[in-house]
Amino acid sequence: MVLYDSATLGGSCSGSSSSSSSSKPPPLQQRQQTQQDIDGLLAGAGYRVRSSELRKVAQRLERLETAMVNSPADLSQLASDTIHYNPSDLASWVDSLLSEFTQPPTCPSEFIMDPETNQTVVSDAWTTAEPHMPQVHQNISYEQQSLNNQLTVDNQLTVVTAMEEDSGIRLVHMLMTCAECVQRGDFSLATSCLEDMQGLLTRVNTVCGIGKVAGHFIDALSRRIFQGIGGGSINGGSAYENEILYHHFYEACPYLKFAHFTANQAILEAFDGHDCVHVVDFNLMHGLQWPALIQALALRPGGPPLLRLTGIGPPSPDGRDSLREIGLRLAELARSVNVRFAFRGVAASRLEDVKPWMLQVNPKESVAVNSIMQLHRLLGSDLNRNSPIETVLSWIRSLNPKIMTVVEQEANHNQPGFLDRFTEALHYYSTMFDSLEACTVQPNKALAEIYIQREIANVVSCEGSARVERHEPLSKWRTRLSGAGFRPLHLGSNAYKQASMLLTLFSAEGYSVEENDGCLTL
């Protein structure tokens, strides 16, 4: 019925335009006229497709051609299914063929028949239609010709990438399933899942991308399943190893540099006009943050103040007093630039063991407290005693510091449910690994990855007091800190400018600094 109507329309279109225009609603543009013409002619040729859709159809035909050229061997599946597709409805026919190609294809030889059958349909339509052959028809036959001629054989590469993406997605799904099993306590199913995943890993590129991240998560899961939630050997890494990994992480990517420079800027601005200043660093490591501050204080208008630095760090095992060594280095630097400097080291394995009297804060001096990724370790709630974070925050408050700088990971890894935590961690650390890829290739990268790997292992495979990587998002920290009596201070435009410059300098593609209500995020 539709064909008959269209044919009559086609007939009327060949006549004068005025008669056609009277049946259409005003205003009638020239373009619509031509479109109507083409529609009519197409219908006359037996195709149920509108000229407005033709562009899409042509594009899809091109894609179909590339898919057919690139697919290996077999397309016979298409041949067997051609009965179902009515080629007159061009758009959906092409679509259905395309959808065949997204799955692994079958043999090609019988496909050659397909355009022939199509041709026959067309010729049938010709005999009944009027001899107005639109260019459209010629285009279509050309397409079919080219399809016939260009049926070349395999392009293995496209298939491999398709399979790899496929495997990557399957890996992620399996990771989620495994995590769910672990949450439910179904360890036998989880174990079989693990074995499957390890098998799948061999087929995926583990040097970069999802394969690498998945590998780490699989390790962490297996650790959890087989070694229990005590953490085993990860947290037992010696302080010395941790320092080295931290140093390489500092060198490899801009996160820590960004943290140090921004915190220094804030501290510098807070100390403006004060002559006696005291900085408390919750995790001294190699003290890489402080040379820049010492230099900035040396050059500030009005001259440098008396700077005291108290560095907290883990006790060193083999008699080396690493804190004191770092202090000596910083003192030598300060002496070279004529800044009066005094250093004090406080050795404590956990932050909650530190008591305020150990810091020996002089009431007349301005205090700055600096915590780079340390506060989240205190969030494990032990029901026997007060939550450690509140204790620490309260004694910090009692010191009455001029400024407190807090740097934390912006992630939500402290949820009670394992699956939620796992999902969040997967997302967060994939992004982190991708960002690491963006940095220039250096020897530091491998060790930086081990640093991140340890974090992953802790988040996934530890519980209770062993789990120290309890990251929380910005909003939660804000509430917590205001609850402890701290007022948020906006980082100025100088800090933002400096951060942007740092990023450009370390040629990091894809990184950007964002300002979030006074806080800077990288």
Next chain:
Amino acid sequence: MVQTHHCEDHETVGEDKEKRPKFFINDHVDILIEILKRLDGRSLCVAASVCRLWCTIARNDSLWENLCFRHVSPPPSSVRSVVLALGGYKRLYTGCVRPVRSRLGRVRRASWAGDEVQLSLSLFCVDYYERLGGSNSNGR
């Protein structure tokens, strides 16, 4: 006619030149310094390999200081003592200022010129600190 006049002029000038003693730049060290002051870093390093006099002059830190602070307002005098303590202007330029300027030059904004120097100074300090560590601590 005019051309022959010109020839004659040239000849006379040439003769004049022959009569006057030749001009050796090395005899006029102050002019030499003024010229070298205006060179960029790479040219200055190349100039240092010309002859011993040029080498001595090019090693003079004040030339490099000029190079570092060329495009910015003159820094306070305290900067000099700091920089000298941390290793000198030549080291500051080659280690920090040049890489900072070349990489930030792609996205140069006018307001950044002073901050570039600040950033270079901070990085220079960190670099000095790391050098200290290399010589002092063991097991690295």
